[in-house]
Amino acid sequence: MQRYHIATDRYIATQQSRIWFFGMTPRAGGAARKLLALVKASGLHDAPLVLERLEREHGVTTKDELVEVLRDRKRASEIPASWLQSLRTQLGEPEAPDTGVMAAPLNTISRHVSIEEIGGTVLSKWKPNGDEVGPELVVMQGDLTACKTDAIVNAANSRLMHGGGLAGAIVRRGGAEIQTESSAWIKRHGKLPVGAAMSTAAGKLPCKYVVHTVGPNVSRFPSPMPEHTEELRKAVWNALLEAERLELTSIAIPGISTGIFGYPRDQGAQEIVQECVRFSDERSSTCLRLIALMNIDDPTVSSFVRALQDVKDRGETTTARSTEQSAQPEEEITAPIINQLSSIKIRE
Incomplete structure (x- = not known):
């Protein structure tokens, strides 16, 4: 789509x-x-x-x-x-001398900011493309406003009024200039549509940019509708695209819409993780090398861990079955998918 x-x-x-x-x-x-x-x-x-x-x-x-x-x-x-x-x-213009490539080299993250230096506790990680070029997904528990990735994602509202929740915390720590720049953007362009993303400077935050994206508000619905799922996925995708536009190598994403917007944590985490994986697969040459899924609270982080493990298991199983299928008849392949979620433990 x-x-x-x-x-x-x-x-x-x-x-x-x-x-x-x-x-x-x-x-x-x-x-x-x-x-x-x-x-x-x-x-x-x-x-x-x-x-x-x-x-x-x-x-x-x-x-x-x-x-x-x-x-x-x-x-x-x-x-x-x-x-x-x-x-x-x-x-048909003559080629210019080599001025470097858009995509960052594979060791960019380790050279500028290691996973350990980002801040927070690493709970799970996976590189969808294996050893090939592409970002690594890491689930971390920590304070997003203290995160040292190139950018952090703010789960914003369409008016970009950063008064409460994560948005309020970002402005309190980063300074009023974040709100000032957001308000100026709204004055020029109008409301930021659900599923869209834009960025501002990070003020006093340790990151370089804040990417503001608007997820769906499902608080008035008994459960998310199909259009809400699509909007959440678009919010994640466009946040990653904005980081790519800024030529960043790392970004941290919280549980978009899973707070006061009412998106069920487990379901929201699954959509966010799956969209990050899709981005990694379809844009393997992206300059992004690290996508951190970060939250401070245990329930959301636990949902991220389960979602990443679930996608990882499905991916590894698909790869294993594809390898076996090339070597033997399809009817001989009966290995079931092993659910390993029960073995996952969150560090206290």
Whole structure:
């Protein structure tokens, strides 16, 4: 199913009404559509996200302006190399000297911040792609406001009013500038839709950014509806995309919507973990190298541990069965999935 970064919805809306995405008038819509088509044709994922950054950092709103930037060695060096190569190839422009790759090397996390330095207790970890490139998932118990990952995720409301719960704690520790920047964003763009994400500076927090994402509020429902599940998954996906847009290598995610928004802890943890795994599988070349699932309270952390173990067991079983199936007839494969959740213990 198609997943949208907040920029995607904005870009589509501009084609239907006014082209404020690039600060253009409606008359300039054709140029914007052509530029979007060009970026898509280059093979880059999340074309609207790429366009948003090119416009914000380089003033690119048309194909000619993009060509001008690509021909300027200094300006081109500021574009992620993977984007640069794809765009140059699509436009037939000469290749620039190697300026590095967008994805961080595998040892980036250990070189800049080890799991032990992040803060908190490691309870479980798993790398969905094995030894291949891709982020590692780690369940940790600790104070998110003291976490030293590049970014932490705030389970926000659509008005980005950080008054209580985790959001309030983030502002109290990080400073009023987090709320000020959030309010300024709301003034410019309106409410942040459920499932969308944006980021602010982290103020006095030990991380670099706070990624604010809005999960579904199911407190008035007897149980989550299918659309709530989709919204929660989108909130996780878009938070990870925002970290990727910022070219971060680590991020910490709490139990989005499992607090006052009323999403059942176990079910919410399962959706969050499964979406992180899907992100790891589908975007294995991402710059992210560590996704920490972190909460301070025992019940939520326990749910994360069970959810990760469940996904890990299913993944390992699937791999084992695939290996056996290639060596013997299907009818001979009868090994059941072993449930190991009963052996999991949370450290006191």
